Amino acid sequence: MSKQQPTILVVNDDGITAPGIKALMETVQQLGRVVVVAPDSPQSGMGHAITIGKPLRLDRVELYDGVEMYKCSGTPVDCVKLAVNRIFRGKKPDLCVSGINHGLNNSINVLYSGTMSAAVEGAIEGIPSIGFSLDDYTLQANFKPCLQYVRQIAEQVLQRGLPSGTLLNVNFPAGDNLKGIKVCRQAHGKWAEEFDERMDPHKRPYYWLTGEFQLNDQGQDTDVWALDNNYASVVPVQFDMTAHHAISVLNSWGL
Template structure:
């Protein structure tokens, strides 16, 4: 008898986040799930790991097909701990991270704890998918994305992903999703501002604010454009950050 697919789920919004609960509900019919997620929000952690304090992992609940753990670590810590202690006998068939409350399109992939977990799985040669909804509201409506997420997950489980590759999936905040669209990562940047305030004791402190700026608003093949048009943006990404075009150009440099 063929084994049911085994999946690891994580996120950066914490183990109690509605986005993670929804993802569990979508994927549970497809296989057995082990959730290992931070005990509280760890957004913007990227590839951060914990090295100065002990990590702790606590079992929250266990039932047939679904086991949930929380840790005091980052999303990457969660994946590392899970792969080393929860998957000793069998490697997961796929890792899914999210669904994040807030988009991780364009350059946000570099800051995202959601994608940090994905990249860690990718480094370990496990097919991995990061999912994010373009809404920071805690009671955001994830339901319109259900059939599209399931469709993509079924494809990943049956076909796998090339070694060193992963998927960054971003969902527009609309009830009228048009489908999945393969696209590239948009070139953009955050125009950052800091809200400076003064503490009653005299010290100054700062809250990071700012807005995203799309450097190519007219391009129609990007994740930003796909989301604007009502499509779920699917960006194939890889962990090899080598710039092969620049490498070729530098062959003519006088490097001693």
């Protein structure tokens, strides 16, 4: 750690008033100077969306004593972009933490998650970045049992950095029986959608997205396995989406 106090950007996708971001902010405050930039409304499932067709608001708010906080009208990724460009102004933070999300972001959920996309954007900016999520969707989620691990992982990343082009996806099981941490890969899985069709008062149909997670992976080295066995899962994530192993296959096609 540098002798100067490190600066830490805290973001999320559940919105600036979510209990999860308060728990995360209070935990990393022990490690450095914190700046919070979070959406002014819930942005779950926003993935890596950015706001192109309309302008953004970024306003200072005073929610907790002595904490520099801003609410943003955009997506989680917009929050990171605005933080880097308008608040830190080129002097990048030493760490970007996102969450703690109310709900898991393991397996394929890394793609849909605004929490994780904010952390991905931090990593694209060259900032060591971590997304944290807890297996509890409720406002009453108990973050306490995982906070010592949040602190430990954040501290390690501040000290050691992360391999170039990577970030961390950290998920916690609910409850206080946490057995420790497992470094994992993303489990193969997908959502099987079941749209709930309803009729509006004008007899026109509309659809609610709903569905069930399907695990297609029996590996014991996955995030799903770790969480099922009461471990916190830590998956290193990259934003190079190239399927390098498929390049030779395609070259053999003679396109």
